[in-house]
Amino acid sequence: MLPERARYVVIGAGIHGLSTAWNLATELSESGRGDGGDVLVIDKEDIGAGASGVACGVIRNNYFQPGMRRLMAHSVGTWEAHASELSYHGVGYIQLAPDSMRDDVRQIHAEQQEIGYESVLVEGVDECRSYMLGLFDDWQAPGISILLHEKRGGYANNTASLSGLAEKARHAGVRIVTGVTVTGFDLDDDRVNAVVTSDGTVACDAVVVAVGPWVRDIWSMLGLPPAITVRTPDGRELPDRPMWTYWALQEGTLEVDPREFVDNAGGLPPVIHVDSDAPLYDDQDGSLVTDQLWGIYYKPDFNFGGVQGGASPQIVNRAAESVAVDPYGPASPEFVVDDGFVRMWTSALAACHKRFANKRSLFQDEPSGGIGAFTPDSFPIFDTFRGNAYVIADSNHGYKMVGVGALVAKELLGATQPLLEPFRFSRYETGKLHPTSHSPFPWS
Ligand SMILES: Cc1cc2nc3c(=O)[nH]c(=O)nc-3n(C[C@H](O)[C@H](O)[C@H](O)COP(=O)(O)OP(=O)(O)OC[C@H]3O[C@@H](n4cnc5c(N)ncnc54)[C@H](O)[C@@H]3O)c2cc1C
Numbered sequence: 001m002l003p004e005r006a007r008y009v010v011i012g013a014g015i016h017g018l019s020t021a022w023n024l025a026t027e028l029s030e031s032g033r034g035d036g037g038d039v040l041v042i043d044k045e046d047i048g049a050g051a052s053g054v055a056c057g058v059i060r061n062n063y064f065q066p067g068m069r070r071l072m073a074h075s076v077g078t079w080e081a082h083a084s085e086l087s088y089h090g091v092g093y094i095q096l097a098p099d100s101m102r103d104d105v106r107q108i109h110a111e112q113q114e115i116g117y118e119s120v121l122v123e124g125v126d127e128c129r130s131y132m133l134g135l136f137d138d139w140q141a142p143g144i145s146i147l148l149h150e151k152r153g154g155y156a157n158n159t160a161s162l163s164g165l166a167e168k169a170r171h172a173g174v175r176i177v178t179g180v181t182v183t184g185f186d187l188d189d190d191r192v193n194a195v196v197t198s199d200g201t202v203a204c205d206a207v208v209v210a211v212g213p214w215v216r217d218i219w220s221m222l223g224l225p226p227a228i229t230v231r232t233p234d235g236r237e238l239p240d241r242p243m244w245t246y247w248a249l250q251e252g253t254l255e256v257d258p259r260e261f262v263d264n265a266g267g268l269p270p271v272i273h274v275d276s277d278a279p280l281y282d283d284q285d286g287s288l289v290t291d292q293l294w295g296i297y298y299k300p301d302f303n304f305g306g307v308q309g310g311a312s313p314q315i316v317n318r319a320a321e322s323v324a325v326d327p328y329g330p331a332s333p334e335f336v337v338d339d340g341f342v343r344m345w346t347s348a349l350a351a352c353h354k355r356f357a358n359k360r361s362l363f364q365d366e367p368s369g370g371i372g373a374f375t376p377d378s379f380p381i382f383d384t385f386r387g388n389a390y391v392i393a394d395s396n397h398g399y400k401m402v403g404v405g406a407l408v409a410k411e412l413l414g415a416t417q418p419l420l421e422p423f424r425f426s427r428y429e430t431g432k433l434h435p436t437s438h439s440p441f442p443w444s
Pocket of ligand 1 (some may be wrong): 003012013014015016017042043045046047048049050051052053054055056057058131167180181182183210211212213214249250251361369370371372392395396397398399400401
C-alpha cells in the first residue's frame with residue numbers, strides 16, 4: 001500500500017534513486033530535520049530493473065572533462081568507503097590509446113595529479129608494450145603509444161551493489177515500494193504537489209526523478225520540452241536539438257574459464273580499456289573488421305564467469321518519442337547485441353591477448369546490452385525543475401556515480417554542491433558546455 005503522503009518521493013530504484021534515498025534519510029536523521037520515514041522510493045518493476053541492473057559495472061576516473069573527473073573521484077571515494085557492502089573491487093583501470101589521443105590522455109593524467117588521484121602515465125610504443133607485458137605475458141595490442149594506469153577505480157557487481165544500497169536505504173528507514181508506476185504529476189503553482197501512480201496519488205514536498213532510460217517519459221509528464229536550443233562555447237545557437245537521444249550499449253561476455261583472465265601474478269587484473277587506430281582483423285578468418293579507430297573495454301565477469309566488456313555504443317537513429325524502452329535490456333527484441341558486435345569485440349580481445357584467439361564460440365549465447373538516454377551534449381544533468389522536482393539524468397555515465405546521491409541529498413536540504421554545478425541545465429543556454437575529447441566513445 002502506498003501512503004497518501006511522503007515528504008520526498010524518489011522515482012526509480014536504480015543506482016541513483018537508491019543512493020539518494022539512503023543519503024537523504026541519513027542526512028535528515030543526522031541533522032534532526034526528519035528521518036528515513038520521510039523518504040519513499042517507488043519503482044514500476046523492481047530494484048535494479050533498469051540500466052543499473054545490466055551495467056558492466058566499470059568504475060573509472062578516466063574522463064577528459066574536469067567536471068566529470070572531480071565528480072568521479074568523489075564517487076570512487078564512496079565505492080571505496082563501502083567496498084564490501086557494495087561489492088566493489090578496487091583493481092584499478094588502464095586506458096591505452098593511440099597517438100591521436102595522446103594530448104587528451106596527457107591532460108587527464110596532469111589533472112589527476114592536480115586533484116590527487118593516483119595514476120601512472122606511460123608513453124611510447126615500446127614502453128607501453130613492456131608495461132603491459134609486465135602485467136600480461138601474452139599482451140600484443142597494436143597501435144598503442146600511450147597508457148594511463150589509474151590505481152583506484154575498478155568494478156562492482158551490479159545486482160549485488162544494488163542490493164547493498166537497498167539494504168542501506170531500508171536500514172536508514174526508507175520505504176521501497178516496487179510494482180508501482182508513476183503515470184503523472186499533480187502540478188500546482190508550477191510545483192509538484194503530488195505524484196500520480198498506478199496505485200493512487202502521493203502528496204509530497206519534493207520529488208526525485210532517477211529513472212535512467214525512462215527519463216524521456218517523466219520529463220514529458222513534468223511538461224518539459226522535447227527539444228531545446230543549445231548554445232555552443234563559441235556562441236553559436238543550435239536550435240531544435242532533441243532533449244534525449246538513445247544509444248544502444250554493446251556489451252557481452254566471453255565465457256572462458258575465469259582463471260584464464262588473471263594477471264602474471266595470478267591476481268585479479270585491472271579493468272582494461274583499449275582504443276587503437278591499427279587495422280583490426282577477424283581472428284577467425286583474417287578478414288578486415290575495421291580500419292577506423294576502434295575501442296573495447298573488459299574485466300572479469302561475475303554473473304557468468306569469464307570476461308565481460310563492450311565496445312563503442314550505437315546511436316539509435318530514431319526520434320526519442322518512437323523508441324521502445326520497454327521491455328528493457330536483454331528482454332528487448334531490438335536493442336541487444338548482434339553478430340557484428342560479437343565479431344568485433346572478440347577479434348579485438350584476441351588482438352590484445354593471445355589467450356583469447358579463436359574463442360568466439362565461447363561468447364555467451366544469451367541476449368545482452370541495453371539502451372541509455374543521452375542528453376544534448378552527452379553529459380549528465382543534475383538540476384531542479386518545476387521548483388521541487390530534482391532530475392538526475394546521468395546520460396548513461398552513471399553506475400560508477402554512486403556518490404552523486406549524497407550530493408543530491410545535500411542539495412535537497414538546501415546546500416548547493418559545487419561538484420554538481422557544471423551539470424546544470426542552464427549550460428545549454430549559457431554555452432558553458434563540457435570539452436570534448438578524441439575518444440571514439442560518446443561518454444569520454
Ligand atoms: C548495457 C549497459 C552497460 C553499462 N555499463 C556501465 C558501466 O560499466 N559503468 C557505468 O558507470 N555505467 C554503465 N552503464 C550506465 C549505467 O548503467 C546507467 O547510467 C545507470 O545505471 C543509470 O542509473 P539510474 O538509477 O539513473 O537508472 P536505472 O538503473 O535505469 O533505474 C531506473 C529505474 O526507474 C524505474 N522506472 C522507470 N520509469 C518509472 C516510472 N514511470 N515509475 C516508477 N518507476 C520507474 C525502472 O523500473 C528502473 O528500475 C551501462 C548502461 C548499460 C545500458
